[in-house]
Amino acid sequence: MTATTTTPTPAPATPAVATWTLTWHGVRTVAALELRQRVRSSRWKAALVVWAVVVGAITLLAGGVLALFSADTARPDDGGALLFAVVAALVLGLGLLVTPTLTSTAVNGDRAAGTLATLQVTLLSPAEIATGKLLAAWASACAFLVVSLPFFLVALAMGGVPVTTLPRVVVLTALLLAAVCGMGLGWSTLAARPAGSTVLTFVTVAALTVFTPIFFGLTYPFLSTTQEVQVYGVSDDYWAQQDEGIGSSTAEPTCELSVQERAVARTEWTWWLLAINPFGVVADGAVPPAALEGSANPVQTLRDLRLGTPEVQDECWVEEDTSHAVPPGAHGGPVWPFGLAVNLLLGAAGFVTAVRRLRIPQRTLARGTRVA
Amino acid sequence: MAADAPPPPPDVPGPAAPGPSAQAVATPAPGIEVVGLRRAFGAVRALDGADLVARAGAVTALVGPNGSGKTTLLLVLAGLLVPDSGQVRVAGHDPVTDSAAARARTGWMPDAFGTWDSLTAREVLTTFADAYRVDRTRTAARVDELLATVHLSEYADQPAAVLSRGQKQRLGLARALVHDPQVLLLDEPASGLDPRSRVDLRILLRRLADEGRTVLVSSHVLSELDEMADDAVFLSRGRTVAGMSEADATAGRRTWHVRALSLRTLTDWLDASGVGYRPDGAGRPTDPDAAGGVLVDVDGETGAAALLRDAVTAGVPLVSSAPAAGALEQAYLALEEERR
Numbered sequence: 016m017t018a019t020t021t022t023p024t025p026a027p028a029t030p031a032v033a034t035w036t037l038t039w040h041g042v043r044t045v046a047a048l049e050l051r052q053r054v055r056s057s058r059w060k061a062a063l064v065v066w067a068v069v070v071g072a073i074t075l076l077a078g079g080v081l082a083l084f085s086a087d088t089a090r091p092d093d094g095g096a097l098l099f100a101v102v103a104a105l106v107l108g109l110g111l112l113v114t115p116t117l118t119s120t121a122v123n124g125d126r127a128a129g130t131l132a133t134l135q136v137t138l139l140s141p142a143e144i145a146t147g148k149l150l151a152a153w154a155s156a157c158a159f160l161v162v163s164l165p166f167f168l169v170a171l172a173m174g175g176v177p178v179t180t181l182p183r184v185v186v187l188t189a190l191l192l193a194a195v196c197g198m199g200l201g202w203s204t205l206a207a208r209p210a211g212s213t214v215l216t217f218v219t220v221a222a223l224t225v226f227t228p229i230f231f232g233l234t235y236p237f238l239s240t241t242q243e244v245q246v247y248g249v250s251d252d253y254w255a256q257q258d259e260g261i262g263s264s265t266a267e268p269t270c271e272l273s274v275q276e277r278a279v280a281r282t283e284w285t286w287w288l289l290a291i292n293p294f295g296v297v298a299d300g301a302v303p304p305a306a307l308e309g310s311a312n313p314v315q316t317l318r319d320l321r322l323g324t325p326e327v328q329d330e331c332w333v334e335e336d337t338s339h340a341v342p343p344g345a346h347g348g349p350v351w352p353f354g355l356a357v358n359l360l361l362g363a364a365g366f367v368t369a370v371r372r373l374r375i376p377q378r379t380l381a382r383g384t385r386v387a
Numbered sequence: 388m389a390a391d392a393p394p395p396p397p398d399v400p401g402p403a404a405p406g407p408s409a410q411a412v413a414t415p416a417p418g419i420e421v422v423g424l425r426r427a428f429g430a431v432r433a434l435d436g437a438d439l440v441a442r443a444g445a446v447t448a449l450v451g452p453n454g455s456g457k458t459t460l461l462l463v464l465a466g467l468l469v470p471d472s473g474q475v476r477v478a479g480h481d482p483v484t485d486s487a488a489a490r491a492r493t494g495w496m497p498d499a500f501g502t503w504d505s506l507t508a509r510e511v512l513t514t515f516a517d518a519y520r521v522d523r524t525r526t527a528a529r530v531d532e533l534l535a536t537v538h539l540s541e542y543a544d545q546p547a548a549v550l551s552r553g554q555k556q557r558l559g560l561a562r563a564l565v566h567d568p569q570v571l572l573l574d575e576p577a578s579g580l581d582p583r584s585r586v587d588l589r590i591l592l593r594r595l596a597d598e599g600r601t602v603l604v605s606s607h608v609l610s611e612l613d614e615m616a617d618d619a620v621f622l623s624r625g626r627t628v629a630g631m632s633e634a635d636a637t638a639g640r641r642t643w644h645v646r647a648l649s650l651r652t653l654t655d656w657l658d659a660s661g662v663g664y665r666p667d668g669a670g671r672p673t674d675p676d677a678a679g680g681v682l683v684d685v686d687g688e689t690g691a692a693a694l695l696r697d698a699v700t701a702g703v704p705l706v707s708s709a710p711a712a713g714a715l716e717q718a719y720l721a722l723e724e725e726r727r
Contacts (some may be wrong), residue, residue: 032487044517048503055505055546129501133562136465136495137518138487376469376483380428 034374036140045139045147046154049121053155062113067162070105074166077101078173095175100298102170103184106163107191107297111224113159114192115216117152118199120209122369127209141373145366149196156192160185177303184301190355191293194362195220201365204372223358224293231288239280246275248330270331283323290317290350291357300351318347418443418570418601419464424473425625426459433459434470435625441603441618443569446596448612449605450719451622457605458498460622461572464603465495478569478601491519494568496559498575498605504548508539508558511547512565519566533561536591538584552579560588570601577611589615609716619715629718642682642711643691648704650679656703657681662694667711682711 053059081094125131134144167181199216206212249268289295299314319325419441426434434456441447451457462468463475466482466489475482480489503511509530516526534540537557542550550558556579563571571592577585592615596602606612612619621629644667647653657664664681685691695708 032490040517040520044514048506048514051510052503052505125501129497129499130503132465132467132497133495133501133515134518136467136490136493137515137566138491138520139518375467376463376486377467378469 032138032140034140034370035142037142037146038140041139041143042146042150045134045144046151049148049151050154053151059155063158063162066109066113066159070102070109070163070166073105074098074102074169078169081173093175095170095173098173099167099170099176099180102163102166103188103297103301104294106160106167107188107293108224110156110159110188110192111195111220111293114152114156114195115199115220116213117155118148118196119203119213119216121148121152121200122203122373123206123212124203124209135373135375141370141375144373145200145369148369149193149200149366152196152199153189153193156196157189160189160192179303180301183303184297187297187300187351187355191296191358194358197362197365199365201368204369219361223291223361227288227292231285234285234288235280235282238282238284239278241276242279242324243274244277244279244324245272245327246277246330247272247327272327277328279324281323282320286317286320286350287353287357289320290354292354293358296351296354296358299349300355304349315347318350321347321350418478419447419603420474420476421460421464422474424460424463424475425471426456426463426468427471432625434463434473436473436627437622437625438627439620441601441620443601444596444599445617446592446602446604446615448616448619448715449603449622450607450609450612450619450715451605452607455622456625457622458574459625461495461574461603461605464570464572465493466490491566492569493572494563494566494570495572496563496574496576498578502547502550502555502558505546507544507546508534508550508561509543511558512561515562515565521566529565529567533564536564537561538587553581553584556580557584560591564595568600571595571603573602573604575606576604577606577608585611609719613715616715619718621719640684640686640690641714642684643694643708644680644711645683645694645698645708646678646680646706647698648678648706649676650681651676653679653681653698653703653705656698656701657683660697660701678706680707 078098081098084094122131125134135141164185167184170176171178171181195216198219199212202212202215202219203209206215248270250271250273253268290299295317299317302312302314419439421437421439424434424437424439425432437456437460439447439449439460449457449460459468463470464477464482466477466486469483477489478492480492482489482493506514512530512533513526516529517523521529531540531543534543537560539550539554539557539561542554547555547558556576560573560576563573573592576592577588580588592602592604596617604612604616620627645653645664654664662683664683667680667682683694685694691708695705698705
């Protein structure tokens with residue numbers, strides 16, 4: 016042995032380490048450990064390259080196709096808006112596909128590898144370990160987002176989209192991916208096996224993205240009834256006269272209130288299913304308020320779902336201003352703050368679960384697992 | 388939560404007191420005290436009333452068959468498991484109610500040591516120095532020193548994935564030492580080590596104990612523990628079944644292997660002097676005049692010395708005489724506890 020002499024020095028005052036103690040030093044230590052471990056693996060670089068190629072190829076091809084078609088029409092702006100929507104949906108969709116794997120094995124994977132307990136016995140607090148892991152995973156997810164930025168710019172260059180849309184989309188996507196990281200982290204502490212927590216995380220993400228529209232669609236018929244509702248629109252008489260050639264064809268159609276039978280869906284009970292959908296959140300939150308005009312917008316349709324059936328249905332396209340007949344407030348406000356909050360709350364719940372389950376000494380162990 | 392405990396009072400007595408190692412050895416404040424420790428996993432009672440005292444300044448062996456609760460006991464001591472009942476003190480701190488203070492003073496090396504494959508040995512140690520909040524200005528020097536101690540300096544900047552099992556084990560030991568702990572808990576530290584590394588480990592643990600630290604080593608390789616342990620604690624079915632100190636090992640009744648140039652002369656003399664013996668299983672009965680040995684039970688080393696003196700005086704051509712097996716092994720086998 017070497018002749019180094021290490022006499023036990025008086026231990027310095029032990030820093031107070033409670034469950035929720037959070038220091039930048041501790042978080043950085045864990046995050047650096049996680050990132051080093053991840054960044055050095057060649058899989059990670061390959062994943063980024065594949066990501067760039069896939070997003071790039073789809074963006075450029077879609078852009079080409081749209082340019083081809085919009086050359087015929089008089090409104091090239093529509094092509095730009097559509098391409099931007101395609102890129103945003105693609106990046107969010109792929110992000111939701113990749114991100115769960117970043118944290119879904121963060122805790123039980125480390126436990127299986129025998130590296131978690133050695134970290135837990137140090138003076139790092141459970142909150143620092145969980146935050147470090149969350150931060151590292153989120154940074155990795157954001158790397159995919161950064162790689163996608165050039166393609167957002169390509170879509171933006173085609174016009175039709177306000178420039179302020181880009182930061183809104185990027186920030187919303189990043190926040191949603193952070194929420195997914197938190198959910199994965201929570202599952203990775205609840206499930207004993209890495210495979211189990213990965214499946215649970217994917218099921219959670221699928222529940223938010225795929226199951227919500229399915230449930231919305233499937234419940235729609237049950238919520239639909241045929242009712243007599245007030246409609247403000249061009250009267251049937253006008254059309255009848257037109258058909259029979261009685262009235263003068265040059266007569267201006269006029270709107271009037273009438274009671275008609277319509278299929279009415281009580282979507283005020285199910286609108287939230289679409290509002291918490293990450294795609295709904297980004298779609299709704301992406302558009303700057305100033306750019307949102309007119310009710311023909313799909314985003315406005317999403318917002319209006321919350322209101323269910325308006326007192327008076329506005330079907331008058333003749334008059335510019337129908338406010339004298341249709342009560343104001345018939346258009347719903349933005350729903351993305353609600354959807355984003357739900358997603359972030361789920362992520363926060365996962366994070367809190369992780370911190371609580373990382374506390375030592377442990378009282379209970381998951382069946383079939385060892386501490387170390 | 389246990390970690391919410393207030394910081395320890397500054398005047399904690401115990402081996403933490405600065406000073407030369409001689410002082411710590413002279414007044415051996417208990418490094419680890421365990422009384423009536425119980426811990427069950429479902430229906431399995433892993434620990435069922437274990438008692439243990441490990442002195443500061445000594446290497447204490449934790450001996451027991453597979454499944455006897457050694458690892459569980461070390462997990463409780465390391466502050467990872469809450470015991471169902473019983474008192475635990477590690478370096479004067481309760482790992483449950485005063486978790487952080489106990490953890491700050493404890494170095495734990497698990498039996499299954501995982502490692503971060505992409506990190507280099509140096510990065511692993513630096514990370515843990517950070518995690519233990521070691522003063523950053525001292526970290527680099529401390530890491531270099533530890534790498535030299537475990538003879539991994541030449542692998543310092545290699546990813547841990549290329550290290551062999553024994554090298555990883557040594558890295559694990561260095562990791563447990565990174566914050567200069569007063570209490571060392573080592574679970575099977577010698578598994579996977581080559582003979583040279585075992586000798587190094589023995590010398591290192593000896594030195595750490597001489598510096599006044601408490602060293603608790605678990606193993607079921609008894610010959611290995613025999614060479615380094617001052618005291619021994621035997622665990623069986625989660626209970627402490629016996630303790631043994633250095634004095635017991637030299638004074639207890641043990642079996643010696645006595646070998647002579649002529650087996651017949653030896654056995655004749657033993658018969659004449661009325662000393663009981665057993666064949667050692669290696670002798671060839673076809674040739675009783677050939678060299679050979681027998682096993683003799685004697686009372687400690689004094690008894691062995693008396694037997695040899697008498698035999699030599701009687702003209703028996705003795706070749707060698709040594710304990711037939713390690714003190715721990717004999718004490719362990721004498722317990723006749725079954726495996727599970």
